[in-house]
Amino acid sequence: MVYVSKLAGFLARIALLVIPVICHPGEIHDATAVKNEIHARNLVAATGKHLLDACSNSLEARALQARSIVRRANTVHELRQKRDITGKAQKFRRDLQSLDTYEAINHNMTGVKHYTPNTPEHTIFSANTSCILTPSIVSGPYYVWGEHIRKNVVEDKWCDGIDLHLEVQYIDFNTCKPVPGLWVDHWSANASGIYSGIDIAANEAADGWNSTYLRGVQPTDKDGVVNFDSIFPGHYHGRATHTHLLVHSNVTVNPNGTLEVGTGAISHVGQLFYNTVLRNAVEKTYPYNTNTQPVVTNEEDRFTPGQADNDYDPFPEFLYLGDDITDGLFAWIQVGINMTQDWTSNSPYYVAAAWYGEDGGVENPESPFMNGTISLL
Template identity: 60%
Template sequence: MVQLSKLIAVAAACLATPAIAHPGEKHDHHAVKREVYARDAMAAAAKRSLGGCESSLHARELAKRNVARRSRTVQQLREKRGVTANSQKWRRDLAELEKYEAVNHNKTDILGYSPATPESVVFAANTSCILTPTITDGPYYVWGEVFRQDVKEDMYSDGVDIHLEVQYIDINTCRPIPGAVVDIWQANATGVYSGISTSGNYAADGYDSTYLRGLQQTDKDGVVTFDTIFPGHYDGRATHTHLLTHLNATILPNKTLEVGTGSIAHNGQLFWNEVLRTAVENTYPYTTNTQSVTSNAEDMWSVKQADSAYDPFPEYIYLGEDLDDGLFAWIQIGLNSTADYTDNSYYSIAAYYDADGGHANSDSSFMGGGSGGSAPSGSMTMSSSASASASVSS
């Protein structure tokens, strides 16, 4: 067992007046406040549902498989990268989070793991069984991205590597959700999204660019994995990663999603703690990002109080001694599999990607939900490979 170190990074944050991020991501402060309170209430209710089944035999067996899989993944990632140095485990204690209504993010406590620490202690932890889908997808969601596990491309994907594992659990049964299709997208190290070309977010290849976007389908344990990078920040938003989950969507033979099929069961964002963000942004190319930094406490969608019911911060481990060796991060998300947020005002399709490349959705107002969740008209056939040339401006 490698030598590990443990960091308790208290991650609760106070609701702040929303700042305008990329153009289009504009929200009424009072509406946002109502949504945040509704999200918290949903999280508490879902946590109670999970409490009724989390001690069941199938839930315990799933937990054991999680430990074994995560341990195996870290070993494989270290071997692939040729890492021999000891790795670091940075973990937050949820019991500590519950003690704080508002938090000074500099209050941290370093605790040491010994080589004898069981893997069950290291890899069983989940920062959240609940990540309620009431958070905006922002103005830059693209329908029709490529099915791929590695969303990094040759250009504009430089940064700190992350192997991200996301597991989806049904809150009513504590069973995994297989067959879900999961979208991931995020800004690159200089704070720019691919697939969009509009004021405030110009990609040199415009709507044809696809870096740091992709789709994967959950396995029998409800797990998807993505190879990506730590996201960059941009004006008005805390550093975050977008996730959107489709249930019962039809996957066509050319590995595309058929328009209008399935439901949107989750639409949320992962946040990253300030200690890790600061460490990452002291490295290149994050140091070239000239946009203003917004902390978790200042973010309009950040948690009002992180606790065991709502905690959108993934667990993570340094694969080696420093960030050059990359990170392994994981989170478990509880879903109500009968919910459908397709018509939610915060679900908006900004563009789509097909065999002819990327196209703006003419029905979208780039308002983070102004047009609702209706899919673009007409059929889409997506090319089997993503464009490897995408550019940014910052």
């Protein structure tokens, strides 16, 4: 898409003019650049939403939705059984009438908006956001290529927090068909607001460049679905709470179970955000309540959340697995993706801060985020 390509060039030209603010290194924002990025993203989102709407009532799309309902219900049953949860799952309902409601409680499938513990599963798990997470949401300064291929990204250390099982389903918005065979990177900060795999000022991860907690890669199945067992991400100065997702297509998988560096295309870059009610409930629990970094609200974040509308929705649906948030969360979202795009060469949208291989993590000295050439997240 021409306007997005032009925007990438524009961002690169203004990179040296960015006015710094205090936050994680590499996370410095320029209001004009962000405004133009959001405009380009919204144009893509509107086009994608129109295409999805046009084919969403096809027999294939309806069959896919039916399978999604069954899969989500089965996933929750299995998670509850695994955790020996016997209390009723808290279910939340969304309401798209206004951004305030939309951002605050509308993804909460817990009974606050007319749902009860007896609400049929078909009603609960048919909810989806049909969102367009456009590639103009950049990967950020802390992307690491070569993470472990694994569903469970929670490790023994530095991963205390509220369990979060995340299901992401990728739909080609040109056809309304699921996209199998993608490889999806997941990464987020821990409850203290620190990313693994990065060892620089303000983000000094335990074990430094060799750390891998809360990072992993998984392939999408025949229904375009990928799952990660993680924790609810922690907050840090400069950004609202979020989870990163990056999609590879046509990659080469090495015999040792890693993705070969430099192969394939970057088909999508996105970030998921979480509504205020949910985040506030998490922040009251340990160890999130020991995080001394300032909290940035979705409204204060210059990227995405405050601009959400019916075309662009970066907030997953969610429910409590039990009657208390400490029982864990199940969240799900559908992401519209344009399989004709490749963002591999479009810095600052995609850039690797480091690589992780058989000998551990290695910093990318040419990363524009790490060396200060580009300071926009």
